[in-house]
Amino acid sequence: MRNIGIIAAKEFRSYLNAPMAYVVTAIFLALSGTFFATYLAATNYSDTSLTGFLNAAGFLILLFAAVLTMRLIAEEKKLGTFEFLLTAPVRDVEIVLAKFAGSVAVLTAMLALTLYYPLLLIVFGDPDLGPIATSYFGLLLIGGASLAVGVFASSITSNQIVAAAVAGGILFGLWFLGTAARFAPGGLGEVLSYLSLADHFPDFVHGIIDTRAIVYYLSVTALFLFLAVRSIETGRWG
Amino acid sequence: MIRVKNLTKSYRERLAVDDISFAVGKGEIVGFLGPNGAGKTTTMRMLTGYLMPSCGEVWIGEYNMAAESLAGRRLVGYLPETAPLYTDMTIRGYLTYAARLRGLDRKRTKARIDEVVVTCGLADYVDVILGKLSRGYRQRVGLAQAIVHEPEVLILDEPTAGIDPIQVAQTKALITELGKDRTILLSTHILPDVSAICERVIIINKGRILAEDRIDNLSDTMKAGKRLRLTVDGPAEAVSEALSQIDLVLSVTFEKPHHYIDYSFDQEPQAAITRVMVEHGWTLLAMEPAGVGLEDIFLKLADDAGSIH
Numbered sequence: 001m002r003n004i005g006i007i008a009a010k011e012f013r014s015y016l017n018a019p020m021a022y023v024v025t026a027i028f029l030a031l032s033g034t035f036f037a038t039y040l041a042a043t044n045y046s047d048t049s050l051t052g053f054l055n056a057a058g059f060l061i062l063l064f065a066a067v068l069t070m071r072l073i074a075e076e077k078k079l080g081t082f083e084f085l086l087t088a089p090v091r092d093v094e095i096v097l098a099k100f101a102g103s104v105a106v107l108t109a110m111l112a113l114t115l116y117y118p119l120l121l122i123v124f125g126d127p128d129l130g131p132i133a134t135s136y137f138g139l140l141l142i143g144g145a146s147l148a149v150g151v152f153a154s155s156i157t158s159n160q161i162v163a164a165a166v167a168g169g170i171l172f173g174l175w176f177l178g179t180a181a182r183f184a185p186g187g188l189g190e191v192l193s194y195l196s197l198a199d200h201f202p203d204f205v206h207g208i209i210d211t212r213a214i215v216y217y218l219s220v221t222a223l224f225l226f227l228a229v230r231s232i233e234t235g236r237w238g
Numbered sequence: 239m240i241r242v243k244n245l246t247k248s249y250r251e252r253l254a255v256d257d258i259s260f261a262v263g264k265g266e267i268v269g270f271l272g273p274n275g276a277g278k279t280t281t282m283r284m285l286t287g288y289l290m291p292s293c294g295e296v297w298i299g300e301y302n303m304a305a306e307s308l309a310g311r312r313l314v315g316y317l318p319e320t321a322p323l324y325t326d327m328t329i330r331g332y333l334t335y336a337a338r339l340r341g342l343d344r345k346r347t348k349a350r351i352d353e354v355v356v357t358c359g360l361a362d363y364v365d366v367i368l369g370k371l372s373r374g375y376r377q378r379v380g381l382a383q384a385i386v387h388e389p390e391v392l393i394l395d396e397p398t399a400g401i402d403p404i405q406v407a408q409t410k411a412l413i414t415e416l417g418k419d420r421t422i423l424l425s426t427h428i429l430p431d432v433s434a435i436c437e438r439v440i441i442i443n444k445g446r447i448l449a450e451d452r453i454d455n456l457s458d459t460m461k462a463g464k465r466l467r468l469t470v471d472g473p474a475e476a477v478s479e480a481l482s483q484i485d486l487v488l489s490v491t492f493e494k495p496h497h498y499i500d501y502s503f504d505q506e507p508q509a510a511i512t513r514v515m516v517e518h519g520w521t522l523l524a525m526e527p528a529g530v531g532l533e534d535i536f537l538k539l540a541d542d543a544g545s546i547h
């Protein structure tokens with residue numbers, strides 16, 4: 001735990017010291033804010049919910065995660081600092097968990113900044129707080145899973161652009177399985193839908209906490225973190 | 239402190255390290271000498287746990303690196319071939335990170351950093367961002383991170399490569415000092431480096447150990463006088479004259495456009511030469527080893543080995 005704390009803190013500080021986290025956060029806030037506001041305007045301020053924001057946020061988070069995580073391991077490989085890290089008395093799994101935790105901290109900070117949308121709703125309207133709480137829980141889950149995919153993508157290359165592209169590819173693929181599911185016949189459609197990043201999210205928006213959804217997002221997270229550890233271990237064999 | 243048995247590494251089909259065995263005793267300073275591509279870096283990466291061997295075993299202290307890598311790594315300070323620096327951190331931030339990762343508590347970390355920046359000549363730069371440092375200073379920071387947790391074993395991959403002659407001299411003095419109470423294995427492809435600091439050398443070429451002996455026992459070829467080739471922007475004759483005044487220099491010859499300096503294998507005239515250049519306001523465009531090159535020695539050693547069999 002100590003090692004994870006030390007590495008995660010360093011990662012979080014690196015994020016604060018570079019423009020990247022601020023830029024993606026600003027873009028995320030700008031876009032999701034636009035959706036939030038236009039939805040309210042479109043319903044003539046009758047539906048005081050986060051629907052507009054959430055429709056955008058679920059997908060935007062994938063982009064956010066792919067860009068935010070691309071440097072985590074790839075940059076170390078390029079700089080040669082990976083040799084420094086891998087020869088420190090630290091387990092590979094600790095490295096992966098710490099890098100993941102550092103990026104989760106940024107995600108959490110960013111989501112905290114969006115809390116001012118529900119705050120506006122509370123001040124000027126009478127929103128249903130239950131779905132808002134479950135939505136944020138869902139955003140953390142989908143965000144965490146996306147960051148895990150990003151950590152894995154960053155672990156297989158020393159090129160940050162490649163890492164972002166791989167992460168984006170996997171994430172969009174998993175997202176649009178939901179769309180594909182709608183065209184697939186019966187059983188297959190259900191399987192695809194269960195595997196889709198997108199299809200578990202609406203429940204949270206509607207205030208439903210479905211265990212299957214939680215299990216799904218946590219499994220994706222665990223799977224890609226595990227793959228990242230394996231990728232580092234494989235790298236040690238040259 | 240370091241024991242290596244039948245160590246082998248192949249990258250796909252390329253054999254980089256070929257069945258080598260050696261040991262470095264507690265408190266020894268051993269040079270790992272070989273030309274580029276000999277397998278030095280690959281070997282050191284296996285000693286430090288960065289790379290897994292294809293075959294063979296490594297012990298650091300009492301720990302087998304295959305089974306107890308973490309315990310082994312705790313004993314080691316490692317300077318990789320290119321100093322591994324996070325370009326966005328300050329020297330202090332980086333050394334703090336290094337010390338904390340190797341298990342020092344906050345108080346000890348702070349105390350050690352204060353010591354180590356003085357030892358490595360970084361005291362005035364602790365708040366400088368690593369990305370802004372020159373090559374020589376990067377190397378110093380690399381050395382500082384390797385010693386910050388006071389490891390029993392130091393593994394240094396070409397600590398003197400790519401830095402200027404004065405810094406080479408400083409680095410060698412620092413390594414000698416560190417070696418008083420530590421086990422050190424350092425690699426280099428430059429002969430004067432090992433003869434000046436190491437008690438013993440292991441000579442490696444094409445992944446195999448060619449020779450392993452104390453410096454004073456090594457063949458005459460290795461002990462022969464040494465040569466430097468200088469390229470100086472200045473009046474040739476005056477330069478020759480000034481250079482021959484240096485005590486450590488045996489003779490000076492000028493063959494347009496280079497000056498050649500002969501000196502004894504156990505001397506290091508580089509710093510004095512640089513000083514003379516500065517005093518006279520001449521520009522030293524290049525200074526590099528010439529004459530009895532390592533290649534010659536490797537050829538001869540390979541030859542000797544061949545004639546035995």
Ligand SMILES: Nc1ncnc2c1ncn2[C@@H]1O[C@H](COP(=O)(O)OP(=O)(O)O)[C@@H](O)[C@H]1O
Nearest residue numbers: 249252254272273274275276277278279280281
């Ligand atoms: N990551 C790698 N992949 C493939 N070949 C490598 C790798 N690293 C080193 N080699 C090869 O292994 C041999 C030994 O290299 P190295 O250990 O770096 O030698 P040295 O440090 O003595 O210059 C060289 O032929 C080099 O090309």
Ligand SMILES: [Mg+2]
Nearest residue numbers: 278279280319
């Ligand atoms: Mg090397």
